[in-house]
Amino acid sequence: MYKINCLNPIAAVGLDLLTENYENAGSFREADALLVRSASMHELELPPSVLAIARAGAGVNNIPLEKCAESGVVVFNTPGANANAVKEIIIASLLLASRDIVAGINWVNSAKDDPDLAKLVEKTKAKFAGTEIKGKRLGVIGLGAVGVLVANAANRLGLEVYGYDPFISVRAAWNLSRHIKPIKSLDELYRTCDFITVHVPLADSTKGMLNEEAFALMQEGVKILNFSRDAIVNDDDMIAALRSGRVKRYVTDFPNPKIAGVKGVIAIPHLGASTAESEDNCAIMAVEQLMDYLENGNIKNS
Numbered sequence: 522m523y524k525i526n527c528l529n530p531i532a533a534v535g536l537d538l539l540t541e542n543y544e545n546a547g548s549f550r551e552a553d554a555l556l557v558r559s560a561s562m563h564e565l566e567l568p569p570s571v572l573a574i575a576r577a578g579a580g581v582n583n584i585p586l587e588k589c590a591e592s593g594v595v596v597f598n599t600p601g602a603n604a605n606a607v608k609e610i611i612i613a614s615l616l617l618a619s620r621d622i623v624a625g626i627n628w629v630n631s632a633k634d635d636p637d638l639a640k641l642v643e644k645t646k647a648k649f650a651g652t653e654i655k656g657k658r659l660g661v662i663g664l665g666a667v668g669v670l671v672a673n674a675a676n677r678l679g680l681e682v683y684g685y686d687p688f689i690s691v692r693a694a695w696n697l698s699r700h701i702k703p704i705k706s707l708d709e710l711y712r713t714c715d716f717i718t719v720h721v722p723l724a725d726s727t728k729g730m731l732n733e734e735a736f737a738l739m740q741e742g743v744k745i746l747n748f749s750r751d752a753i754v755n756d757d758d759m760i761a762a763l764r765s766g767r768v769k770r771y772v773t774d775f776p777n778p779k780i781a782g783v784k785g786v787i788a789i790p791h792l793g794a795s796t797a798e799s800e801d802n803c804a805i806m807a808v809e810q811l812m813d814y815l816e817n818g819n820i821k822n823s
């Protein structure tokens with residue numbers, strides 16, 4: 522019998538898969554395996570009983586990977602399980618960055634009691650005019666599960682898509698998606714694109730990669746989407762780039778007190794993967810991988 526503890530609630534459809542070989546551990550201190558969503562585990566003292574941790578999600582920066590490796594704890598994630606949800610919010614964000622929908626809605630809410638609202642709308646709407654995404658150039662940094670789905674969907678909407686991934690050759694990128702145009706370097710992507718979306722894990726090499734130096738190479742008025750991790754972007758440099766007009770819009774799934782409310786920022790409360798379907802997919806994949814490891818010793822997505 523294995524004892525499992527959920528550090529965060531995960532979708533019931535995943536927990537329902539646990540067979541009679543499993544029971545709920547009263548606390549993580551008694552557990553053989555842990556299931557986690559987004560709670561940070563960095564401060565937790567893991568008991569020696571823990572054999573594995575499964576994260577229902579893609580990023581693993583909430584898990585102390587080095588400590589786990591040292592003590593032989595296997596860590597799983599669920600890459601791809603939430604990719605469609607993230608792709609869909611990226612497409613919405615391309616439009617949010619191009620059309621002043623959010624400001625327009627806020628304005629209607631503030632003006633809704635005006636008896637002449639219809640006339641006021643006609644007088645005011647010009648200030649919310651936007652631009653179209655068709656024909657614009659989108660740079661996708663990171664061609665994993667999400668990046669490739671985004672590239673294909675954006676191309677269907679009429680964008681020219683450029684992809685860059687340090688671990689994938691131009692040819693391999695083309696095999697992943699015939700819609701991705703080859704680009705030789707990140708600098709070239711920065712210079713070329715009207716929109717840039719990042720899909721890379723947080724690591725020493727990606728921390729703060731969108732910084733003053735990168736912004737200086739970009740087109741005036743570029744629009745940036747960050748559904749990867751907050752620390753991929755250097756906030757001070759982003760604020761300076763927004764103020765100078767180099768960056769026109771920054772859509773981020775990671776609001777923090779520094780960036781939220783800055784002109785040009787559209788901050789979303791980490792909703793990238795928050796759909797019923799994605800929660801179910803991640804929970805199922807996490808539980809299946811955990812059981813396969815505990816019962817058969819198979820290791821996937823570790």
Ligand code: MLT
Binds near residue numbers: 578581
């Ligand atoms: C992920 O790492 O899978 C995404 O950030 C979504 C999430 O965890 O909510």
